[in-house]
Amino acid sequence: MGKLVRCISDDGTLLIMACDTTDIVQEAFEIHSTSKVCTAALGRLLTASAMMGSMLKGNKDTLTLKINGGGPAGSVLAVSDSHCHVKGYVVDGSVELPLNAKGKLDVGGAVGKNGFVTVIKDLGLKEPFVGQVPIVSGEIAEDITAYFAASEQTPSVCGLGVLVAQDKSVLKAGGFLIQLLPTAYDDVIDRVEKDIQGIDSVTKMLVDGLSPEKICKAVLPSFNIEVLDEMHPVYQCDCSLERVQNALISAGKDELLDMANDENTEVKCQFCNKAYNFSSKDILDLIKSSTED
Ligand SMILES: [Zn+2]
Known part of the structure; x- marks a missing residue:
């Protein structure tokens, strides 16, 4: 401290x-x-x-x-x-x-x-x-x-x-x-x-x-x-799964479709290095949820 x-x-x-x-x-x-x-x-x-x-x-x-x-x-x-x-x-x-x-x-x-x-x-x-x-x-x-x-x-x-x-x-x-x-x-x-x-x-x-x-x-x-x-x-870092998901959504559909080609995508928080993992299905779900809004 x-x-x-x-x-x-x-x-x-x-x-x-x-x-x-x-x-x-x-x-x-x-x-x-x-x-x-x-x-x-x-x-x-x-x-x-x-x-x-x-x-x-x-x-x-x-x-x-x-x-x-x-x-x-x-x-x-x-x-x-x-x-x-x-x-x-x-x-x-x-x-x-x-x-x-x-x-x-x-x-x-x-x-x-x-x-x-x-x-x-x-x-x-x-x-x-x-x-x-x-x-x-x-x-x-x-x-x-x-x-x-x-x-x-x-x-x-x-x-x-x-x-x-x-x-x-x-x-x-x-x-x-x-x-x-x-x-x-x-x-x-x-x-x-x-x-x-x-x-x-x-x-x-x-x-x-x-x-x-x-x-x-x-x-x-x-x-x-x-x-x-x-x-x-x-x-102190305040990152969360939800924030990382929102960041991914804001990257755009094309970027997400590209990621969905990989079985697993790891996203690391720039501030604390915590890793968040997304399967191909997770990414496709994100695309779905973002287009529904
Ligand atoms: Zn963090």
């Missing part, structure tokens, strides 16, 4: 949240057997989506965060909800790249820079909210910051980190997100910028044993920070 703490400055000018998502990112690695760089990419996206999901208000609201930069790993996608349930995948999670010029996992190289960050919020309304901004670096934290500035007009600072061991397991993962409230004046922005100049990376703070609450305080030393609430992000 992860831990996410949300705080407010005592002058009411900003919100900051921080989280430890080590367990979630480790689970994602175990499900998807991702390469080191893809574990880092997916882990950063899952961490960001946990924090963004925590800001949803409705019980059934969901948020999909997708980065699609044309890199060798393909798109990376994460889905979260207001209860901090998260799930995600990398299209080609086996891609490994040499370390970048800074000696770090080359997340930007794996994700690519030619594309968009897309946020889809399903708030139970007729149409979902869709926000999209061009990718800045593919390193994800900067891209999230750019998204909030351009699409939600909210000045933000995002930090994300995933530390992967030699054996590919996840040693630490987490992040923080600062959002200025409309009450913030220019001097608040200057103070935030000054504060974050001197901070350690998220993974360094986690390795040093800082809790999410202490990370909030360490990131903004010149503010008095008060804890608002605490949440526990978990990796």
Whole structure:
């Protein structure tokens, strides 16, 4: 189970949240057997989506965060909800790249820079909210910051980190997100910028044993920070036979007729790898039920 703490400055000018998502990112690695760089990419996206999901208000609201930069790993996608349930995948999670010029996992190289960050919020309304901004670096934290500035007009600072061991397991993962409230004046922005100049990376703070609450305080030393609430992000998939059947039906009759030629069709959930098996008869029944509607 992860831990996410949300705080407010005592002058009411900003919100900051921080989280430890080590367990979630480790689970994602175990499900998807991702390469080191893809574990880092997916882990950063899952961490960001946990924090963004925590800001949803409705019980059934969901948020999909997708980065699609044309890199060798393909798109990376994460889905979260207001209860901090998260799930995600990398299209080609086996891609490994040499370390970048800074000696770090080359997340930007794996994700690519030619594309968009897309946020889809399903708030139970007729149409979902869709926000999209061009990718800045593919390193994800900067891209999230750019998204909030351009699409939600909210000045933000995002930090994300995933530390992967030699054996590919996840040693630490987490992040923080600062959002200025409309009450913030220019001097608040200057103070935030000054504060974050001197901070350690998220993974360094986690390795040093800082809790999410202490990370909030360490990131903004010149503010008095008060804890608002605490949440526990978990990796959780909500796939079901019915959902997979609906996905198959939406693939279209021709596709289904093609599948019916095989004795058995296995469909794996992209998020949790659970296998759903359909016999030729099952597929023909699906075609029948879909044409009856
Ligand atoms: Zn699933």
